[in-house]
Amino acid sequence: xxxxxxxxxxxxxxxxxxxxxxxxxxxxxxxxxxxxxxxxxxxxxxxxxxxxxxxxxxxxxxxxxxxxxxxxxxxxxxxxxxxxxxxxxxxxxxxxxxxxxxxxxxxxxxxxxxxxxxxxxxxxxxxxxxxxxxxxxxxxxxxxxxxxxxxxxxxxxxxxxxxxxxxxxxxxxxxxxxxxxxxxxxxxxxxxxxxxxxxxxxxxxxxxxxxxxxxxxxxxxxxxxxxxxxxxxxxxxxxxxxxxxxxxxxxxxxxxxxxxxxxxxxxxxxxxxxxxxxxxxxxxxxxxxxxxxxxxxxxxxxxxxxxxxxxxxxxxxxxxxxxxxxxx
Numbered sequence: 001x002x003x004x005x006x007x008x009x010x011x012x013x014x015x016x017x018x019x020x021x022x023x024x025x026x027x028x029x030x031x032x033x034x035x036x037x038x039x040x041x042x043x044x045x046x047x048x049x050x051x052x053x054x055x056x057x058x059x060x061x062x063x064x065x066x067x068x069x070x071x072x073x074x075x076x077x078x079x080x081x082x083x084x085x086x087x088x089x090x091x092x093x094x095x096x097x098x099x100x101x102x103x104x105x106x107x108x109x110x111x112x113x114x115x116x117x118x119x120x121x122x123x124x125x126x127x128x129x130x131x132x133x134x135x136x137x138x139x140x141x142x143x144x145x146x147x148x149x150x151x152x153x154x155x156x157x158x159x160x161x162x163x164x165x166x167x168x169x170x171x172x173x174x175x176x177x178x179x180x181x182x183x184x185x186x187x188x189x190x191x192x193x194x195x196x197x198x199x200x201x202x203x204x205x206x207x208x209x210x211x212x213x214x215x216x217x218x219x220x221x222x223x224x225x226x227x228x229x230x231x232x233x234x235x236x237x238x239x240x241x242x243x244x245x246x247x248x249x250x251x252x253x254x255x256x257x258x259x260x261x262x263x264x265x266x267x268x269x270x271x272x273x274x275x276x277x278x279x280x281x282x283x284x285x286x287x288x289x290x291x292x293x294x295x296x297x298x299x300x301x302x303x304x305x306x307x308x309x310x311x312x313x314x315x316x317x318x319x320x321x322x323x324x325x326x327x328x
Contacts, residue, residue: 004296005030006326007305009061009210013040015314021049023318025056028327031208033061033091033305038103043076050084057087061175061210061305062157064095065114067104070121070140078126078150086151091175092118093157096237112162114139119154119170126150155208159243161190168194168205175305177210178233178243180278184209185300206302211295212280214309215288215316215323222282227271229309230279235259235267248275280309285323292324 008024010017012035021032032049036042042060049058058080063073073090081088094100094115097108117137124133125142128149135142155173158164167174168191179187184207192202214225233240234255245252251272258267276282281292296304308320 003326004301005303006296006324007031007033007057007059007208007303008321008324009305009307010034010045010317011308011312012036012042012045014312014317017045018048018052020314020317020321021056021058022052023321025053027321027325029056029306029321029325030303031057031059031089031305033059033089035061035091036063037095037099043080046088047080047083050080050087053087055087057089058084059089059091059155061091061155062093062095063091064100065092065111065118066095066100066106066108070118071125071142071145073118074122074125074148077122077152078148081150081152088152089155089173090122090152091155091157091173092122093175094163094239096239098236110139112160112166115156115158115163116166116170119156119166123154123170126152153206155206158191159239164190165194167191168196168200168202169198171205173206173208175208175210176243177307178230178240178279179209180244180247181209181211181295181298182278183247184298188300207300208303208305209296209301210307211292211304212307212309213288213292213320213324214280214282215285215320216282217284219283219287222284222288223273223276224268225310226276226280226282227268230271230275231255231259231264231267234271244275244279247278248272251275280307282309285319288320288323289325289328 008029046058077090094111100106100108117140132144153172156167156171157175158167195202214222216222255270306324
């Protein structure tokens with residue numbers, strides 16, 4: 001395969017993010033992303049990473065559209081982009097009902113419409129021109145706000161078809177997660193059709209999938225890590241379960257049932273070998289890179305993201321960067 005850009009996703013709350021960003025840059029990764037749920041802030045983490053790097057792109061992967069207003073998202077992206085000197089990508093998404101309702105005390109109301117209006121407003125606020133921005137939507141509004149004139153591409157972590165259509169109509173990139181990698185081409189057709197309907201080219205949307213990756217001393221240990229990763233997501237979010245269930249309906253339902261019952265070990269064990277192979281990459285330091293490159297060798301993928309599976313400590317994060325380094 002031809003060389004492609006590869007990104008690295010840092011688990012929220014990981015130690016020494018600036019050092020890991022610098023290592024990722026030195027080893028040839030094109031982008032460095034992190035998200036947030038609780039405990040650490042994605043924008044602050046990436047600002048720290050920006051001070052330790054010079055070239056690598058920095059992305060929020062993701063911040064949700066419920067806990068910040070569009071204006072706060074635009075200000076955060078613009079401020080980070082100034083610190084990083086133009087290297088920022090704003091990855092947004094709905095997150096899950098559990099996060100929005102229990103962490104932020106909000107209502108998970110009309111999430112796809114919320115994404116659509118948020119992206120529309122943020123794009124206008126980040127845009128240039130002399131005219132102030134006004135928008136009066138069904139859920140959100142701004143009135144006479146000066147634009148910031150900052151070029152920050154917006155990516156959407158869309159899973160369902162309606163949200164994928166938002167991505168095609170409005171966004172610069174797509175951050176799919178837990179859609180089986182062999183099904184990305186067909187899933188992207190929804191994005192592509194929406195892009196064409198909006199007068200855009202499907203190539204305007206950069207496909208940057210999360211690729212859960214487990215590196216361990218043995219193949220079986222790595223596969224166990226990946227089973228835990230899959231079980232956590234299928235069990236903790238209905239959207240993630242539906243994404244996996246599109247290809248593995250009975251298996252995803254069983255994993256989710258066991259997780260809801262509190263049987264975490266049973267949920268991990270219920271992740272089948274075909275699910276592991278379809279949803280990520282597992283291997284030893286000697287085999288993981290080759291398997292990763294073979295897995296992401298798909299025309300639809302522009303920039304796969306290495307997503308360390310499980311709860312990796314600093315040592316395993318470094319080992320994952322080294323094993324999957326694009327510079328070999």
